[in-house]
Amino acid sequence: MKAAVIVFPGSNCDRDLACAFRNAGLQVDMVWHKDTALPAGVDLVGIPGGFSFGDYLRCGAIAANAPIIGAVKAHADRGGYVLGVCNGFQVLTETGLLPGALLRNAGLKYICRTVGLRVEAPSVFTEGYEAGSEIALPIAHHDGNYYADTATLDALEAEDRVAFRYTDNPNGSARDIAGILSGNRRVLGMMPHPERASEAAHGNQDGARLFAHLATALTAA
Numbered sequence: 001m002k003a004a005v006i007v008f009p010g011s012n013c014d015r016d017l018a019c020a021f022r023n024a025g026l027q028v029d030m031v032w033h034k035d036t037a038l039p040a041g042v043d044l045v046g047i048p049g050g051f052s053f054g055d056y057l058r059c060g061a062i063a064a065n066a067p068i069i070g071a072v073k074a075h076a077d078r079g080g081y082v083l084g085v086c087n088g089f090q091v092l093t094e095t096g097l098l099p100g101a102l103l104r105n106a107g108l109k110y111i112c113r114t115v116g117l118r119v120e121a122p123s124v125f126t127e128g129y130e131a132g133s134e135i136a137l138p139i140a141h142h143d144g145n146y147y148a149d150t151a152t153l154d155a156l157e158a159e160d161r162v163a164f165r166y167t168d169n170p171n172g173s174a175r176d177i178a179g180i181l182s183g184n185r186r187v188l189g190m191m192p193h194p195e196r197a198s199e200a201a202h203g204n205q206d207g208a209r210l211f212a213h214l215a216t217a218l219t220a221a
C-alpha cells in the first residue's frame with residue numbers, strides 16, 4: 001500500500017510522519033507542494049505538522065492554496081484516505097476538506113506537552129483502539145483551538161465524526177474536540193501528533209496503533 005507525504009516550506013514533521021507510515025509497512029513517497037499530481041497508485045495522503053509558510057496569514061491558509069492541493073482534493077473526492085496532523089489539520093480545514101477552523105489557543109500560549117485523549121468515532125484511523133479508550137499523545141501548537149458553529153458541531157456529533165476528544169481540554173477547543181473525520185470517514189484531521197508517540201525511543205507508543213491499524217486496513221481494502 002502506498003502513501004504520499006506532502007512537504008511544504010516550513011513542514012517539520014514530514015519525515016516523522018513518513019517514518020511512522022514506513023514502520024507500519026506502507027511504501028512512502030515525499031511530494032513537494034509545487035507538484036500538481038500525486039504519484040500513481042497512492043492510497044493515503046499524509047499532511048504533516050509544522051509551520052507551513054511560516055504560519056503567515058493563518059496557519060495552513062497558504063498551504064491550502066498550493067499547487068498540489070488540487071490533486072489532494074481529487075484524491076479525497078475519489079474516496080482516498082487523508083491524514084492531516086496538527087498543521088495538516090489546519091491545512092485540511094483551510095481547504096474545506098474538513099469543517100471548522102483552528103483558532104489561537106484560548107490561553108494565547110504555545111502548548112507543548114502530552115495530553116489525554118478519548119478515542120471515539122469508528123474509522124480506519126481509530127479502530128486500532130477500543131472505542132472509548134483513553135490514550136496519551138503529544139501536542140505542540142499555538143493554533144489548536146477547534147471552532148465550528150453550533151450547527152456544524154451538532155452535525156459532527158450526530159454523525160459520530162469526532163475521532164478524538166481531549167480528556168482535559170488544553171486549548172479551548174469546542175466540545176473538547178481534538179480530531180474530526182470527513183463525512184465518508186476517510187479524511188482525518190487531528191491536532192495531537194501520533195507520529196511522535198510511535199516508537200520505543202519516544203517513550204510513548206500510543207500513536208503506533210493508529211498507523212498499524214491504518215496499514216492493515218488499507219492492505220485489506
Ligand SMILES: N[C@@H](CCC(=O)O)C(=O)O
Pocket residue numbers: 013048049050051052055059085086087088090140141142143144
Ligand atoms: N502551525 C502549528 C504548528 C504545530 C505543528 O504542526 O506541529 C501551530 O499552530 O502552532
